Amino acid sequence: MAESPTIFALSSAPGRAGIAVVRVSGERAGFVVDALAPPRPKDRVAALRRIRDPQSAEVLDEALVLFFAAPRTETGEDMAELHLHGGPSIVKAVLGVLGRQAGCRLAEPGEFARRAFQNGKLDLAQVEGLADLIEAETEAQRHQALAQMRGALSELYEGWRRALLEASALTEAAIDFSDEGDVAADAMERARTIVGKLEGEIAAHLDDGNRGEILRDGFRVVLAGPPNAGKSSLLNALARRDAAIVSEEAGTTRDVIEVRLDLDGLPVIVSDTAGIREPRGAVEKEGIRRTLAHARDADLVLWLSEATAPLVPPPPEVSGRGDTFFLPLASKIDISGAVADGRLGVSAKTGAGLPELVAAIAQRARERVGDLSAPAITRARYRERFMECMNSVHEYMNGPADQYELRAEDLRRATQAIGRITGRVDVEDVLGEIFGRFCIGK
Ligand SMILES: Nc1nc2c(ncn2[C@@H]2O[C@H](COP(=O)(O)OP(=O)(O)OP(=O)(O)O)[C@@H](O)[C@H]2O)c(=O)[nH]1
Numbered sequence: 359m360a361e362s363p364t365i366f367a368l369s370s371a372p373g374r375a376g377i378a379v380v381r382v383s384g385e386r387a388g389f390v391v392d393a394l395a396p397p398r399p400k401d402r403v404a405a406l407r408r409i410r411d412p413q414s415a416e417v418l419d420e421a422l423v424l425f426f427a428a429p430r431t432e433t434g435e436d437m438a439e440l441h442l443h444g445g446p447s448i449v450k451a452v453l454g455v456l457g458r459q460a461g462c463r464l465a466e467p468g469e470f471a472r473r474a475f476q477n478g479k480l481d482l483a484q485v486e487g488l489a490d491l492i493e494a495e496t497e498a499q500r501h502q503a504l505a506q507m508r509g510a511l512s513e514l515y516e517g518w519r520r521a522l523l524e525a526s527a528l529t530e531a532a533i534d535f536s537d538e539g540d541v542a543a544d545a546m547e548r549a550r551t552i553v554g555k556l557e558g559e560i561a562a563h564l565d566d567g568n569r570g571e572i573l574r575d576g577f578r579v580v581l582a583g584p585p586n587a588g589k590s591s592l593l594n595a596l597a598r599r600d601a602a603i604v605s606e607e608a609g610t611t612r613d614v615i616e617v618r619l620d621l622d623g624l625p626v627i628v629s630d631t632a633g634i635r636e637p638r639g640a641v642e643k644e645g646i647r648r649t650l651a652h653a654r655d656a657d658l659v660l661w662l663s664e665a666t667a668p669l670v671p672p673p674p675e676v677s678g679r680g681d682t683f684f685l686p687l688a689s690k691i692d693i694s695g696a697v698a699d700g701r702l703g704v705s706a707k708t709g710a711g712l713p714e715l716v717a718a719i720a721q722r723a724r725e726r727v728g729d730l731s732a733p734a735i736t737r738a739r740y741r742e743r744f745m746e747c748m749n750s751v752h753e754y755m756n757g758p759a760d761q762y763e764l765r766a767e768d769l770r771r772a773t774q775a776i777g778r779i780t781g782r783v784d785v786e787d788v789l790g791e792i793f794g795r796f797c798i799g800k
């Protein structure tokens with residue numbers, strides 16, 4: 359087999375910085391250090407070295423250099439790190455010299471993680487945990503991503519896959535002993551017990567109120583209500599900046615405007631929307647359509663109307679999904695004073711009621727996300743595979759038990775569906791999609 363190219367990339371953020379870390383991975387990583395920064399440091403020991411262009415002998419920088427021998431490395435290959443001074447021209451020069459070394463080329467996005475996967479260092483669910491960890495903005499997101507990267511989901515899913523393999527072995531035994539009716543029936547009965555237990559566990563995992571995905575992607579709050587209720591003013595007060603245009607003219611907001619907040623470590627996305635009324639013109643009509651579409655998908659709709667006006671009844675898109683998704687608010691209580699009709703009163707102008715509102719949103723988000731330590735589905739990709747798995751499991755449980763071959767096929771499909779999540783089976787098709795979303799150097 360031809361030697362796979364040695365890859366390199368800037369792994370720290372681009373731009374001016376105190377330090378820039380360039381990583382190298384592959385069979386030639388050690389030779390690269392020998393050529394650019396001799397002598398090669400001892401395995402896993404940092405050493406200060408001059409970085410030179412081996413052709414011109416020009417000194418490019420003085421840097422900390424590390425060499426890590428395979429296989430105890432992140433990618434499973436030989437790796438080197440150059441901790442350069444973080445000037446863009448130094449980084450550019452060093453990357454240029456690396457590109458001229460035999461067998462070396464710039465890494466593609468996600469290629470370090472891809473090699474870690476291919477060398478069995480991480481499975482796919484762990485790789486996706488790593489991607490989430492890099493993206494994490496809040497504490498709870500970081501916890502969830504770190505647990506996933508360290509294998510919390512992988513262990514759970516592998517356990518289920520092993521149980522399915524055990525049931526498969528029993529079903530195969532039934533096929534082998536099909537002319538000994540008792541033995542075959544007994545094996546099928548034991549397999550059925552295993553699959554029945556699994557069915558319950560996966561059903562519970564699927565029926566999680568999307569809490570893992572909400573934590574990963576954010577709890578979606580939509581501000582809606584009649585025009586001029588003060589929605590944009592409230593958004594700005596929550597975001598503590600002028601994110602949306604405010605004016606006394608009804609129908610100011612047309613496009614949906616989103617701000618991301620960190621409430622108690624939970625990611626919350628608040629959207630300001632167009633006021634709902636009989637639209638005047640095509641643009642406002644489209645704005646209202648967008649408001650209603652967002653309200654239907656929201657985890658919580660804040661229905662805002664002025665404190666002095668009685669509660670305007672919300673459209674069914676807003677109220678139809680029940681109280682869990684709906685919180686009525688009374689705005690501008692600096693003018694009217696408190697309200698007595700059960701609405702939570704707020705003033706964007708004075709800030710009155712905002713701490714209570716923030717607490718109420720955080721409370722709802724916490725309820726939806728639930729126990730943060732229990733592993734939850736974090737991606738639609740996993741949910742889809744589990745639905746496939748469950749279809750086959752249902753076939754298995756409900757199909758005639760004495761049709762052993764058909765039941766064995768059900769289990770094969772169920773096992774394969776779970777295997778696709780962690781990358782145990784034919785995964786080439788999903789690899790590009792997953793690793794391509796990483797940035798270069800990861
Ligand atoms: N006194 C007082 N005035 C407010 C408050 N919030 C908003 N207003 C005023 O009410 C008017 C409408 O505010 P917006 O925030 O634009 O209302 P909106 O609901 O976004 O309006 P549309 O986008 O047109 O639907 C503006 O003149 C604001 O200054 C408040 O808490 N107190």
Ligand SMILES: [K+]
Nearest residue numbers: 586605607610
């Ligand atoms: K307005």
Ligand SMILES: [Mg+2]
Nearest residue numbers: 589590610611
């Ligand atoms: Mg507005």
